[in-house]
Amino acid sequence: MISQRFSRWNLVLITILLVGVAFLIDPSGRSSSIFRFFGRLHPAMIHFPIVFVIVAFMGSVVNRFTKSERWDSLVHISLFLACWAGLKAVFAGSWLSQTGGYPSDLITLHKWFGIGIVWSSAFLLVVTTAGSGIFQTRMVRLVSWAAVLGGLVVGGDLGGQLTHGRGFVTQYAPAGLRLVLEHPDPMKTRFDLSTPDVTTVYDGIVSPILMEKCSSCHGADRGKGSLRLHTVEAITTHEGDEPLLTAGKPEESLLIKRIELPEGHEDQMPPMYNAKPISHADVELLKWWVSSGASFDQTIASVEMPTTIYTILQAYGLGGIRTGVFALDVAPPDTALIASWRQKGVSVDVLAEGESLLSVRCTVVQDCIWGPEADGLAANVTWIDLRNSDLTDESMAGLGRFPLLTRVNVAGTAISGSGLAAISGHEYLDYLNLYGSMVDDNALQHIELMKKLTSLYLWQTKVSEEGIARLRSALPQTEIDTGDAK
């Protein structure tokens, strides 16, 4: 039979040892191989305290129903074993966490739950062995049991997520329970990627990495190597023997060089024995930032993004990046005008990518370029298809009123080229189809101005060979289709 005196001393000892674990085993430190060995036993060890707690709980339930104290010894001994088995599991878990590879926020939470469960089991032992006094009250008993059992459920769930991934337990849980157990996914909150056309690469990606991985030594409080990385100002005003950042040249930037040193190199950043290691993906992201100019105001959407970077950022929750007209905040179109346009035989569709942007097709241009509907909807139309219509160079002037055009198809029309002046200054124009129209070399002066053009169709037009050569050099990024097999 465990006495109350014994259980109190037990509580004191357990408390001291738990404080020791919490403060002496630094999760970001490195464990030696013998501790790693114990660490790996953690997932097995964890079952012992769970079983002991369940046995103790069942014993006390039976006690209650039989209104006897026959099972008291079982309850006390099980609780005593639960706290010591739990303590071992906490030690093993702390060593395991030092081997790294687990999300740090989950680990910390899981560890505190483990510590909490062990401590409350020791406390519960004091409560159940108390003969009288405050510990004997029903309330104290209930709260203590709730702490131990509730802690086991939530702490165990966190452990499950660490080994099997987030949402492992909650995936099939009833909705109510899921609300209690679900946590925001840190993969989706680490970087700010929700508005890539507004957020800068520095604010959204670079700064979070530097704050997480470097600022403990190079931050507001400490400036190791007289370097601080916590603000734009601190970064840009750093003076060292070597340039910290050389725009466009990661290989000449000390910041990149030091994080790219091989594991174990004495100058490696973050230093091997001290800090959270930096992941390969983070290094790639920082290099990408420096390669693209180490700018503090370029937005995520405006920087060219290689596939590797896009893949990394997608994992962090980057959705499709809206560029060009899709990044604009266009007011929704007037539905009454759309209806009236349709009645005149103009076909109007909403572009799936942008709810406010329209694609329009018609064969009688008077209706779709000049009418009152065009006046009201010109700022929403981004694709216009006038294939085989009655378009002329004169009526084409109306397209000047559609500032967001990205695709213009005037194939098979009678235009000769001067009408193109109306769209040559359009900022977003990237597709122009002149196939089978009457355009000739006079059109070139207008086409040359369309710097954003990526596709140009000139098949069966009167544009000369020399004219096409001239266009190719003026618009090197444009794919020019002349119908010839290249």
Ligand code: HEC
């Ligand atoms: C645990 C502390 C610690 C962390 C974390 C840390 N550093 Fe350092 N860093 C130092 C110390 C100490 C020095 C000075 C000694 C030296 O140069 O090695 C230093 C020096 C540097 C220097 C050289 C500065 C100069 O002008 O000579 C760079 C660059 C650097 N760190 C980058 C980083 C980056 C980037 C990170 C984050 C990925 C980082 N450090 C994280 C401790 C740290």
